[in-house]
Amino acid sequence: MDVDAATGGAAAGTANVGVVGLAVMGSNLARNLASREGNTVAVFNRTEEKTRALLDEHPEAGFVPASTYEEFAARLSKPRTAIIMVKAGAGTDAVIDELLRVFEPGDIIVDGGNAYFPDTIRREKAVRETGVNFVGAGISGGEEGALTGPSIMPGGSDESWATLGPILKSIAAVAEGEPCVTHVGRDGAGHFVKMVHNGIEYADMQLIAEAYDLIRRGTGRSPAEIAEIFAEWNTGDLESYLIEITAEVLRQADAETGKPLVDVILDQAGAKGTGAWTVQTALSLGVPVSGIAEATFARSLSSHPEQRAAAADLPGPQEPSLATETEGFIEDVRLALFASKIVAYSQGFDEIRAGAAEHAWNIDPGAIAKIWRGGCIIRAQFLNRIADAYAAEPDLPLLMTAPYFTEALSRGQAAWRRVVVAAARAGIPAPAFSSSLSYYDGIRADRLPAALVQGQRDYFGAHTYKRVDKPGTFHRLWSGDRTEVEV
Secondary structure (H helix, E strand, C coil): CCHHHHHCCCCCCCECEEEECCCHHHHHHHHHHHCCCCCCEEEECCCHHHHHHHHHHCHHHCCEECCCHHHHHHHECCCCEEEECCCCCHHHHHHHHHHHHHCCCCCEEEECCCCCHHHHHHHHHHHHCCCCEEEEEEEECHHHHHHHCCEEEECCCHHHHHHHHHHHHHHCCEECCEECECCCCCCCHHHHHHHHHHHHHHHHHHHHHHHHHHHHHHHCCCHHHHHHHHHHHCCCCCCEHHHHHHHHHHHCECCCCCCEHHHHCCCCCCCCCHHHHHHHHHHHHCCCCHHHHHHHHHHHHHCCHHHHHHCCCCCCCCCCCCCCCHHHHHHHHHHHHHHHHHHHHHHHHHHHHHHHHHHCCCCCHHHHHHHCCCCCCCCECCHHHHHHHHHHCCCCCCHHHCHHHHHHHHHHHHHHHHHHHHHHHHCCCCHHHHHHHHHHHHHHCCCCCHHHHHHHHHHHHCCCECCCCCCCCEEECCCCCCCEEEC
């Protein structure tokens, strides 16, 4: 590529930000950056054809192209800022190595992909030793968000945020006058929060799918009719992007067959790993995220058609009918959906708090709720309520105990229980609804059967136990005279 010809002889150091990786997400982010006042964007892709195609298709963007990493670095003003938009894993490491060859201390490398946060911690530590700043930034909103305004969750140092903050604020979604970006915390904090966001997204989507399934099987409504139900729900406390697009998907007919599109899509859900990462991390932190876990497992179950075929003749209920009054049942499902959604978000924020404590990140949960109000997949009206809850009580130990959510759970719990019972009786799987209700009952229980578990552990492994009536740690001599000894 003749760089000077493509740029009209652009001088060195004219771009304030660069993008490496020009697939759909990268090219859309580059276009977003270029459309904002004050930004000039350098672009680079390993294969020059994509760079050339982007310039040809969007001459209005005024992109500054480069055909080598050396040219890319030369086109950036100092401190240089480069946003990497390549596939997570080895590809990211390769680009970082190339940029480190041509960057200088004080420059900034931003990984805008869906990296696993321990990898970001490792990369930040290694890059910091060279004097270059490394920022792991979660970017949510998909292809449309990258182009029109995503929710952005950057980690990294305060030094990098001073330069990067104005750039990211210029392209982020705006909700109620506020840009949907905040400095989450150092090293891997940004990608950690993005991971939890995606885990909540898994739960939210599964809950909506279960609500659809229950209404369709329980009332016989068509997908198009259920679309109108979801559209109505989107005008109330369930208002959200996911509810909105659910109505759109259910309205869509397949042009080839004339059937509802949802009926011709294979019922095997894909996943890219962030749900599993959220659950694995929660397990290591000792945080129960049962709603997110069940949603992740539901996708796994859907993707084993050979097992489902083998299980097709397993016995089920003799009368697989919900046998419900239609309108009342639909309202019950709405209330159960909102209650379960509260649990999913509460569990997600529990994981954020635990991760922040584990890694000494100063994460503001209220600020996270605010930046999720626009641009991202889980954007929803009730995120304002979450922000309000943390504003009123910054050290809130459990989101569900904030007055708004306590009242909503109280209002919906009878319907929630009816829906779970009805699903069980009819043999309709509702794992996210069920596990969310079990978590709710577990967290509010005065006493749990964990006492018996501790007795069992002490019996077979001498793992000891504590007592309710006096301090200390104890073991019973189970294989001896069964006297109790203090350890």
